[in-house]
Amino acid sequence: MNSGEHYAIGTPGTPWAAAEISAWRARRQRQRRYADDVLSVIESFRTRFDIIEYGRLEYAAPSYPLFAVRSRAWNDALPIVLVTGGVHGYETSGVHGALRFIDRHAAHYAGRVNLLVVPCVSPWAYEVIQRWNPDAIDPNRSFFGDSPAPESAALLQLVAPYRDRVRLHVDLHETTDTDESEFRPALAARDGVAYEPGEIPDGFYLVDDSAHPQTAFQQAVLAAVAQVTHIAPADRKGEIIGSPVVAPGVIEYPLEQLGLCAGITQAAYKTTTEVYPDSPSATPEQCIVAQVTAVCAAIDYVLEH
Template sequence: MTEQAYPIGTPGKKWGPEEKQQWLAQQLVRRSYQEQVVTKLAKLPSYFETEQYGQLNYADLPVIKDADNYPLFVIKSVQWDNQRPTILITGGVHGYETSGVQGALQFALTEAENYIRQFNFVIAPCLSPWGYETINRWNPFAADPNRSFYEGSEAQESLLLMEYLKTNEISPLCHIDLHETTDTDNSEFRPALAARDAIVQKTWNIPDGFYLVADAQNPQADFQTAIIDEVKKITHIAPADDNNELIGVPLQQLGVIEYDAKPLGLCMGMTDAKYKTTTEVYPDSPKVDERNCNDAQVAVIRGALNFILDSERHA
């Protein structure tokens, strides 16, 4: 695939405030965060509670009159025990990546019961509710929350969760960040990024199947393998391309690549968790459907937790 023209901006020139406002003016609310996410929180089992950790005040944006203010919630273990390891699960950092949000909720509503006595859980199912409603990768200011996890971040989606974890002294043993790679990465989000930053987009690969992104500074290869083995029971793993790569990054093992998480400002890099991974489900494959995608995200969590239980037991 070759570079696509984007209808906003001047080729070779980075976007300024005017171009970002043009982009924002094109965005529409397409689904309901309240109906598809918040209402499910009322159905949580008794061993979980919800806690609001912030709010995105976007209702006054001049070009989106119907945008709500978005309360941000975590799902947290009621019987917190400092002797137990803590598991952090995040979804919807990129709001358009639906199975990350719904997979996190599905785990909390169905399978968390099997692990609630072994772990403390903090689950943030939808960090970017405006992105969820408008089916967007960016926030309203054309910033990518998954490149914004650093001190003093201007992306509230990123900053508010970091502040919550710091204030509550939550240091997870494991962080699982649930994402998707979609065909719209090529049709919309990569061209928009190239236009916004005045760069040439060299990577157009969309892997057909599931894969993981490990932290290059602490890859924990056996941990990643255990997750892949569990996900294989649910859906297909993305094969490497002819260069033995996925999305332009060298393959480390079946279905696993690595990014240097902290310097890139990735959600996966915001803590010093021993075990961490970022999932990538491919919802546009003809081999999957919505349920399969959500089930794959739950399988990731199950595989990770089972590995930790086994590893810590034999440590």
């Protein structure tokens, strides 16, 4: 889609109303199953971890239960590490990276940190491979009081008792070609503004918190990930997705101000991973491994500092 074309739903220049949102939702089709891909795996963790149902989304029959996986030997004297995936449900490696981290690596940190892992924040979006929830709301711009996104509100409630005690939060995401072919054009149409094409970076990068940057931490995570997949270079403007590159592979956002998931705690260390699964130089397996590597490297750094 280029700037001279119109998105299939809505009238150019006019924000969507209920009819347009309904038309958009009617076009979404289930392409995979949360119960099969996510819930069945979480169920297999019950012998090793505490499983918490922290909410339920009543979007469809059956409804979507929301689960977090928590360290069984929780010790209030230890630092808390929060890992979230699937805030944008279409970003597959975030969900499966979180699940694989729990399965293969969480035990390594037993007795050293308290883990709270939420593998799939947005299960409806996971199933239909979309960025938004059924009301055309982006959960990752909705982490604030009285959130209009029930996915975001449920996670905020889960995290509230730990908010001031979390030491590290890693939020697992992807940047895909469909960001430009579908999601940003849909966003422009929804908001009644002109779509301006952007550029998709080829490679892995991180988003730091501009309010409390931790550049050395971000670079340590990237150094580990670079052993798995390539790091995204800056574009000709010295930017990645329109933001200045502050260190190789690192950009910054005001996380809390924008209502982003990575800004929901007072953690000293925060990062949002961004994997590029459409790269000709990366496989789906590499993307999952890159997510897991980022989580482990982040925890290792925090434990060392």
